[in-house]
Amino acid sequence: MPEQTITLDVFRYRPDEDERSTIQSYDVPYYEHWVILDALNWIKDHVDGTLSFRWSCRMGVCGSCGMMINGDPKLTCAAFLKDYFPRAIRVEPLVNFPVERDLVIVMDDFMSKLTSVKPWLIRDDTRPMEEELLQSPSQLAAYKQFSMCINCLLCYAACPELDGDPDFLGPAAIALAHRYNLDSRDQGTAERQDILGAEEGVWGCALVGECTAVCPKNVDPAGAIQQAKVAVTKDWYKRLLLPWGKR
Amino acid sequence: MSDALQHDIVIVGGGGAGLRAAIALAELDPTLSVAVVSKVYPMRSHTVAAEGGAAAVIKDNDSLDAHCYDTISGSDWLADQDAVELFVREAPKELIQLEHWGCPWNREPDGHVAVRPFGGMNIERTWFAADKTGFHMLHTLFQTLLKYDEVVRYDEWFATKLLVADGRCQGVAAIELRTGQVRCIAAKAVILSTGGAGRIFPFTTNGAIKTGDGMALAYRAGVPLKDMEFVQYHPTGLPGTGILITEAARSEGGVLLNKHGERYLSNYDLGEPLDVHDPKHPQMRSMELGPRDRLSQAFVKEHEKGNTIDSPFGDVVHLDIRHLGEKKIDKLLPFVRELATNYAGIDPVHEPIPVRPVVHYMMGGIHTDINTATPLPGLYAVGECACISINGANRLGSNSLTKLLVFGARAGKAAAQYVGGCGAISVAAIQSQAVDEQVRITALLNKTGGSERIVSLRTDMYHAMESGAGIFRDESSLKRTCETLAEVRGRLRDIQLDDRSNCFNTELIAALELENMIDIANAVAHSALARTESRGSHQRTDFPDRDDANFLKHSMAYQTDGGPPRIEYLDVVITRWPPAERVYGAKPVETAGE
Numbered sequence: 001m002p003e004q005t006i007t008l009d010v011f012r013y014r015p016d017e018d019e020r021s022t023i024q025s026y027d028v029p030y031y032e033h034w035v036i037l038d039a040l041n042w043i044k045d046h047v048d049g050t051l052s053f054r055w056s057c058r059m060g061v062c063g064s065c066g067m068m069i070n071g072d073p074k075l076t077c078a079a080f081l082k083d084y085f086p087r088a089i090r091v092e093p094l095v096n097f098p099v100e101r102d103l104v105i106v107m108d109d110f111m112s113k114l115t116s117v118k119p120w121l122i123r124d125d126t127r128p129m130e131e132e133l134l135q136s137p138s139q140l141a142a143y144k145q146f147s148m149c150i151n152c153l154l155c156y157a158a159c160p161e162l163d164g165d166p167d168f169l170g171p172a173a174i175a176l177a178h179r180y181n182l183d184s185r186d187q188g189t190a191e192r193q194d195i196l197g198a199e200e201g202v203w204g205c206a207l208v209g210e211c212t213a214v215c216p217k218n219v220d221p222a223g224a225i226q227q228a229k230v231a232v233t234k235d236w237y238k239r240l241l242l243p244w245g246k247r
Numbered sequence: 248m249s250d251a252l253q254h255d256i257v258i259v260g261g262g263g264a265g266l267r268a269a270i271a272l273a274e275l276d277p278t279l280s281v282a283v284v285s286k287v288y289p290m291r292s293h294t295v296a297a298e299g300g301a302a303a304v305i306k307d308n309d310s311l312d313a314h315c316y317d318t319i320s321g322s323d324w325l326a327d328q329d330a331v332e333l334f335v336r337e338a339p340k341e342l343i344q345l346e347h348w349g350c351p352w353n354r355e356p357d358g359h360v361a362v363r364p365f366g367g368m369n370i371e372r373t374w375f376a377a378d379k380t381g382f383h384m385l386h387t388l389f390q391t392l393l394k395y396d397e398v399v400r401y402d403e404w405f406a407t408k409l410l411v412a413d414g415r416c417q418g419v420a421a422i423e424l425r426t427g428q429v430r431c432i433a434a435k436a437v438i439l440s441t442g443g444a445g446r447i448f449p450f451t452t453n454g455a456i457k458t459g460d461g462m463a464l465a466y467r468a469g470v471p472l473k474d475m476e477f478v479q480y481h482p483t484g485l486p487g488t489g490i491l492i493t494e495a496a497r498s499e500g501g502v503l504l505n506k507h508g509e510r511y512l513s514n515y516d517l518g519e520p521l522d523v524h525d526p527k528h529p530q531m532r533s534m535e536l537g538p539r540d541r542l543s544q545a546f547v548k549e550h551e552k553g554n555t556i557d558s559p560f561g562d563v564v565h566l567d568i569r570h571l572g573e574k575k576i577d578k579l580l581p582f583v584r585e586l587a588t589n590y591a592g593i594d595p596v597h598e599p600i601p602v603r604p605v606v607h608y609m610m611g612g613i614h615t616d617i618n619t620a621t622p623l624p625g626l627y628a629v630g631e632c633a634c635i636s637i638n639g640a641n642r643l644g645s646n647s648l649t650k651l652l653v654f655g656a657r658a659g660k661a662a663a664q665y666v667g668g669c670g671a672i673s674v675a676a677i678q679s680q681a682v683d684e685q686v687r688i689t690a691l692l693n694k695t696g697g698s699e700r701i702v703s704l705r706t707d708m709y710h711a712m713e714s715g716a717g718i719f720r721d722e723s724s725l726k727r728t729c730e731t732l733a734e735v736r737g738r739l740r741d742i743q744l745d746d747r748s749n750c751f752n753t754e755l756i757a758a759l760e761l762e763n764m765i766d767i768a769n770a771v772a773h774s775a776l777a778r779t780e781s782r783g784s785h786q787r788t789d790f791p792d793r794d795d796a797n798f799l800k801h802s803m804a805y806q807t808d809g810g811p812p813r814i815e816y817l818d819v820v821i822t823r824w825p826p827a828e829r830v831y832g833a834k835p836v837e838t839a840g841e
């Protein structure tokens with residue numbers, strides 16, 4: 001045990017026992033190389049086995065361990081104690097989601113939003129399995145950035161629109177839809193149009209840009225939404241002006 | 248207890264293997280009722296962490312025989328050659344299939360997929376999506392599965408037991424994390440795709456969820472675990488965390504240096520170093536592109552010679568990629584840069600990366616035949632939890648991701664065929680087993696007076712495995728490990744949980760995972776003790792040579808009542824590549840089979 005410790009003020013809530021949430025403080029050993037997730041695991045192992053949170057890869061790619069750290073959405077496997085020491089760290093579940101228990105949020109709504117944008121490659125034809133669909137490096141580059149989302153939901157916690165309008169599709173889902181629309185192999189833009197163009201689609205966003213600021217994978221969902229707005233509008237005009245379908 | 252949930256086929260595991268099986272079933276027959284049970288949301292599965300790539304023959308300079316040879320020689324001749332031939336033949340189709348589903352493979356200027364070399368390969372054949380290949384594969388599969396809304400998902404359900412009646416596997420008992428209820432999920436066939444068990448060791452690239460659950464479930468149902476002594480150490484993990492620095496760092500030209508700045512691999516029969524700026528560097532099957540077992544063993548030898556570098560988290564060597572330059576690193580190895588910067592505090596553009604060998608992959612697993620069927624009717628296994636075996640004594644890097652796809656699809660087909668002809672489900676019989684399971688778990692939850700914490704048992708298991716069953720082992724180290732594990736297994740009875748809640752009780756899950764891990768660790772240690780030879784990743788200092796006369800065989804560990812596992816043996820299938828010496832170091836090899 002090192003001489004120094006740091007305090008974690010942790011949000012606690014157990015639906016089958018607690019009427020309301022509380023904050024519980026834990027003193028944990030302070031190591032420079034520890035991330036907040038290490039501290040939470042130390043608490044769970046040594047002090048209080050009742051603390052619940054999600055985690056797995058602890059290398060910033062599975063997307064499980066997002067939480068509010070002093071009010072900011074972060075991956076706790078990538079947030080180091082040393083960046084907060086010696087002050088106490090407040091750890092809470094991601095906002096804009098219902099809380100299942102402690103630091104675990106309910107993801108059902110996100111999962112259905114994700115599905116609603118048809119995030120799969122849509123094509124009219126099927127190719128024989130011997131044949132690649134060619135794609136040049138620049139065609140790949142056109143959508144690659146938007147394919148990097150790990151569904152960590154930090155952008156949902158950061159989004160001021162979701163605070164007021166829970167039906168808004170949200171940054172990650174729109175960025176993913178846009179990723180497929182931009183893929184040279186995809187022919188499904190029209191099928192994704194209704195949901196993207198709807199009120200809870202791209203128009204739900206006022207371009208505050210918080211999503212892009214908090215994204216740990218530099219996906220730039222705000223950029224995706226901006227581009228998608230332009231695309232949806234163009235398409236709308238085309239539909240209006242060429243109603244006989246020669247789009 | 249609520250009524251049993253019923254399906255034709257239930258897949259336990261939502262990683263690459265499970266998702267591929269689910270899509271195969273959905274495409275094959277939309278009228279089949281298919282369910283995927285996963286203890287985490289599928290896109291959190293550890294396939295997400297795979298970095299380097301997936302192997303398949305696609306280029307004109309390559310051949311199926313060459314891929315077979317690399318795999319078989321890499322396996323130190325313990326792979327079943329019929330399985331390898333099938334795997335190699337179906338691999339290209341599966342990777343193209345993934346491409347048709349949208350996987351963002353890196354491309355050549357002409358639009359064809361690009362390939363990179365990997366360790367132990369004669370010819371480059373690893374498809375890649377930068378250095379986040381597993382991430383892209385998993386998300387592509389998961390997103391493709393979303394298309395099939397008839398596939399039912401039980402996300403965040405933890406399977407605890409296989410339900411067997413009339414000599415057939417007919418479902419699983421699983422805890423719904425949200426409610427804490429144990430439910431009976433009845434099915435005519437079960438496909439296990441629960442991933443590996445790297446977490447039985449303290450220092451591993453494997454995420455928290457890789458606790459060998461499916462292996463333990465099958466083992467307890469009487470299915471043997473095959474080749475469990477073969478545990479792959481990856482030569483380049485970050486000290487402290489065990490986070491992986493992909494082999495792709497070396498296939499793009501990275502080199503390993505000891506404390507004198509020497510390319511020390513040349514001292515271990517792995518060839519001669521070429522200058523990093525030589526256009527022929529890196530050479531296939533040579534030096535830094537040797538196989539993982541040999542590179543990890545070389546590290547230990549260097550350590551013994553005092554040539555490694557001190558670090559606060561154990562000795563290291565240096566992986567130097569500086570000569571690649573920032574542009575190439577950012578294009579081909581962006582994740583390596585991100586991980587080294589965040590978790591080792593160094594920018595590999597300017598400094599070498601400290602690395603040491605780290606537990607990475609289980610070559611062994613649930614015994615299956617070439618069609619993924621286990622000896623228990625109705626039970627199939629696929630992915631890292633299964634041992635077919637194409638990996639033998641040492642897996643070739645980038646064969647695993649491909650294996651998920653080839654055998655995932657095959658498992659789907661095999662299970663579909665089986666449920667067409669098997670009888671009805673004995674719902675009452677298995678429902679009553681699920682009730683017993685609920686009783687067992689409730690008892691664990693409500694138990695009082697226990698004195699053991701999860702962490703103390705886990706730490707003792709870690710220590711036993713690391714100290715006695717690591718890269719080099721011998722009889723006395725393994726015996727000690729077996730004894731400690733038996734003692735730890737006994738202490739499990741005294742475990743005490745803090746958490747009595749039914750809602751998302753992660754402490755309960757951790758206790759059940761610990762029990763699984765101890766059983767798996769035990770199978771590993773006993774299989775290692777029984778194999779008195781050295782082959783691939785299993786190196787016995789007291790039996791340093793390969794012994795084909797006695798051990799050209801798979802070991803099969805069967806659970807016994809309370810005692811150590813019973814170890815039996817099964818002959819390796821040899822088709823066209825008779826056992827030979829493993830030759831590395833850019834020496835010419837004859838890859839064509841007979």
Ligand SMILES: Cc1cc2nc3c(=O)[nH]c(=O)nc-3n(C[C@H](O)[C@H](O)[C@H](O)COP(=O)(O)OP(=O)(O)OC[C@H]3O[C@@H](n4cnc5c(N)ncnc54)[C@H](O)[C@@H]3O)c2cc1C
Nearest residue numbers: 260261262263264286294299300406442630631645647648
């Ligand atoms: C860091 C890293 C890098 C790698 N890089 C490469 C590479 O470049 N190339 C390559 O070929 N291989 C690589 N590998 C190996 C490869 O990634 C794995 O072997 C493979 O992804 C395993 O896939 P899987 O589908 O079998 O299991 P996983 O992806 O681990 O999925 C297991 C699934 O089972 C579920 N599950 C487990 N237990 C239970 C339970 N009790 N109840 C319900 N569900 C359960 C989990 O929720 C999960 O969905 C790498 C491995 C690691 C760790």
